[in-house]
Amino acid sequence: MTPVQKVQALLQDRFPGLMGVEMTEVTQDRVCATLRVRPELCTGGEILHGGAIMAFADTLGAIGTVINMPEGARTATIESKTNFIGGARVDTTVHGEATPIHKGKTTQVWQTRVTGADGKLVGIVTQTQIVMAK
Amino acid sequence: MTPVQKVQALLQDRFPGLMGVEMTEVTQDRVCATLRVRPELCTGGEILHGGAIMAFADTLGAIGTVINMPEGARTATIESKTNFIGGARVDTTVHGEATPIHKGKTTQVWQTRVTGADGKLVGIVTQTQIVMAK
Amino acid sequence: MTPVQKVQALLQDRFPGLMGVEMTEVTQDRVCATLRVRPELCTGGEILHGGAIMAFADTLGAIGTVINMPEGARTATIESKTNFIGGARVDTTVHGEATPIHKGKTTQVWQTRVTGADGKLVGIVTQTQIVMAK
């Protein structure tokens, strides 16, 4: 299995699987995925729920951390901050791209840009992952 | 219908409905709900996904804003910040309580505490809602 | 020296001293101080600069952490989030009160409310401190 397939398999029976996150790239310096804006991911006005945007990004930042940490270590998101910029309409697809701001021994910081089908920014998420040695 | 029932009905076919958010209190100074930690809301290790915590809280803060804004106005979350404190295990139920920090004409700021079955803090979310006049 | 005097002495030749932070209470569950809004702490419009609000709060949250951590340990702020609610006018005094959200072994989370002379909220700051064992 490719790294993308391995990660996809791990997500399947979990929250990202329920949402429909589809991994497209998993490397140490970039983690990407797409998310189809199904009606059940929306809020009023038929736009993607802010919570879905945050959950989508959180998934990518956590994967980025896992890919970079020593074997046997564990990680958890300790804080996350989102700025919501534009709406993503139902029946479109959003794209998420997570890149590292900091890869430390005890913490990693990742930033994820979520963009719409037209390339416009939907939201930007910055999160801190704590890394616990085995 | 009571305010709780009205809000519950609105959530049903949307992302909070998919997650299983159950409203328990809707007043102008407090919005509460519960969320069952089903396996499909979890991340690795069988604990509630951080994204689900953020989406749960975002829902409550937005409802709090809607309840307080003038008729015909619209709102959107413009930013949200979460500190994750403890894990919530699968097959338990978490409780969310959102209270206002600021109710202004153009913005409202709400803070939501998510706690576990044992009353321990799972996470705390602070979000800003912009209010747009009709 | 009382705890308040000890902390005040430490701050004197540092940034909080330059700003004029005056400690008023230092306990394990609450750290308070006042800050006189001198003209050189202001921004345009003669209101307290947002940066001064954040620096004031950061100081209190860090002190709260130090007071609670094991002897010999060190701490650093790893992230901080502020919501600015109201302005504090020049020649008034603001009050800061920091209380703990979480006191863990590796991280502590503190929240500081900054209020004006009239008791109204000026800003609210939540910060995470990492604690490094000796």
Add this chain to the structure above:
Amino acid sequence: MTPVQKVQALLQDRFPGLMGVEMTEVTQDRVCATLRVRPELCTGGEILHGGAIMAFADTLGAIGTVINMPEGARTATIESKTNFIGGARVDTTVHGEATPIHKGKTTQVWQTRVTGADGKLVGIVTQTQIVMAK
């Protein structure tokens, strides 16, 4: 006077002037400045106080907003989030570079990278400015 000189003159008797912020570039898509890490801007351990980092960045993001908003409009920072990555030692100089994430009619979002003399990241600040029409 150049834009840099105009902005510098405005800052002089205010908090950024007290700190010693030196503007180096002021354009609609990038605002840069330097800050000398004098001892009185430090915290324990002779490193730049986190509050000074936040105040430095807040200044740049606010200037970026002013440069882009319609004449007669006013702005205020409504929220700010910082991740602290590395320390900046006393008697060095840090550099700040603010770039826009979003330039809207009612809000602007700016992100500022603060780097040390060696080019390493000291902190990253994301802030939302509200824009009020005349």
